[in-house]
Amino acid sequence: MKILGIETSCDECAAAVVANGKTVLSNVVATQIPFHAPYSGVVPEIASRKHTEWIYSVVKEALNNAGLKPHDIDAVAATSRPGLLGSLLVGLSFAKAFAWSRNIPFIAVDHMIAHLYASQLSFAGKETHVSEPLTYPFLGLLVSGGHTIICRADAFDDITVLGTTIDDAAGEAFDKVAKHYNFGYPGGVIIDRMAQNGDSMAFRFPIPSFHKKKGHRYDVSYSGLKNAVINQLDRFRVKDGEIKPEDIAASFQKTAVDILLRALFNAAEDSGLTSIAAGGGVTANSYLRACLAQKLATQRWRGLRCVFPPPELCGDNGAMIAGLAWHYLVRGNRSPLSESASARVEGFKKNPWGNKQPA
Ligand code: KG4
Numbered sequence: 001m002k003i004l005g006i007e008t009s010c011d012e013c014a015a016a017v018v019a020n021g022k023t024v025l026s027n028v029v030a031t032q033i034p035f036h037a038p039y040s041g042v043v044p045e046i047a048s049r050k051h052t053e054w055i056y057s058v059v060k061e062a063l064n065n066a067g068l069k070p071h072d073i074d075a076v077a078a079t080s081r082p083g084l085l086g087s088l089l090v091g092l093s094f095a096k097a098f099a100w101s102r103n104i105p106f107i108a109v110d111h112m113i114a115h116l117y118a119s120q121l122s123f124a125g126k127e128t129h130v131s132e133p134l135t136y137p138f139l140g141l142l143v144s145g146g147h148t149i150i151c152r153a154d155a156f157d158d159i160t161v162l163g164t165t166i167d168d169a170a171g172e173a174f175d176k177v178a179k180h181y182n183f184g185y186p187g188g189v190i191i192d193r194m195a196q197n198g199d200s201m202a203f204r205f206p207i208p209s210f211h212k213k214k215g216h217r218y219d220v221s222y223s224g225l226k227n228a229v230i231n232q233l234d235r236f237r238v239k240d241g242e243i244k245p246e247d248i249a250a251s252f253q254k255t256a257v258d259i260l261l262r263a264l265f266n267a268a269e270d271s272g273l274t275s276i277a278a279g280g281g282v283t284a285n286s287y288l289r290a291c292l293a294q295k296l297a298t299q300r301w302r303g304l305r306c307v308f309p310p311p312e313l314c315g316d317n318g319a320m321i322a323g324l325a326w327h328y329l330v331r332g333n334r335s336p337l338s339e340s341a342s343a344r345v346e347g348f349k350k351n352p353w354g355n356k357q358p359a
């Protein structure tokens with residue numbers, strides 16, 4: 001069964017075809033980065049306009065690359081939440097029109113649940129980096145521009161939030177630090193690259209300590225770190241030439257990853273789960289991957305493994321949408337054509353301590 005997946009929640013106009021929830025037949029991602037770069041952030045009005053201009057050719061290319069025609073597609077899926085409303089509506093409306101005109105099922109999918117699913121896809125003829133398939137239950141590490149979620153997955157749609165950010169998302173902190181220092185856009189990729197030539201011990205940035213409080217063992221906070229790094233900016237300007245920007249990038253990145261891993265390993269320790277599935281743009285970060293690999297190689301964590309999507313599927317893509325949608329489809333679920341877009345994450349269960357929905 002071949003599903004066309006469409007993703008337009010933010011600044012990537014993406015479409016893909018996936019067979020049987022597993023094999024990626026094509027994956028087209030048209031990035032809008034050059035259009036948002038002059039503003040050092042995503043401009044919602046530009047994003048939705050570009051999606052409107054590009055969606056037809058992106059879908060056409062996804063079909064062509066898979067060697068398929070519209071009548072070969074069995075169902076259409078699209079991201080309906082969370083994201084920028086104007087952008088979401090473009091992909092969602094296109095998917096509904098495609099499904100209606102061909103009289104095939106339409107399935108609306110949550111973007112963050114799809115990020116969690118990405119590591120189960122088979123891409124470019126390769127399984128993701130594991131010898132054995134991922135089996136439920138497992139821990140999820142979801143880190144994107146707008147969300148940071150540590151969760152427990154018991155089935156593709158039975159996901160409980162264990163921890164989340166109490167303020168900013170991790171990706172947002174990368175992007176804001178890069179913006180204030182004029183490092184460039186998008187911040188995460190640039191900081192990752194700069195940090196490779198920097199000293200991560202050059203600056204000591206604060207790690208929040210609230211996690212010791214009851215109910216916060218798996219939560220993270222990035223607002224304090226973000227502000228502490230930005231507050232170095234004046235020193236950075238005055239001592240122009242003395243402070244290496246690469247050192248700022250490396251020290252920030254190290255602290256950001258330390259915060260994340262502390263919460264993740266608390267959850268691993270308490271849950272006793274033996275697999276972690278990672279997903280979201282920030283999980284492409286090379287330092288995060290190296291730290292995790294190093295930790296998992298230690299005696300203490302030898303029984304635990306982490307599965308990452310290939311870098312092409314860490315960020316936003318249509319393949320994760322089509323892959324996840326297959327599971328809803330075979331269970332008999334369909335979304336109505338009245339389905340609307342929403343800015344918020346839905347579909348995750350709340351954690352046992354009754355914390356809010358993930359931010
Ligand atoms: O999942 P994603 O592509 O879009 C959202 O759902 O938000 O994630 C985008 C985020 C941005 O904040 C971007 O700076 C960050 O992922 N990102 C990275 C890296 N690549 C992308 N952050 C750190 N290191 C990277 N290599």
Ligand code: ZN
Nearest residue numbers: 144281315316
């Ligand atoms: Zn995303």
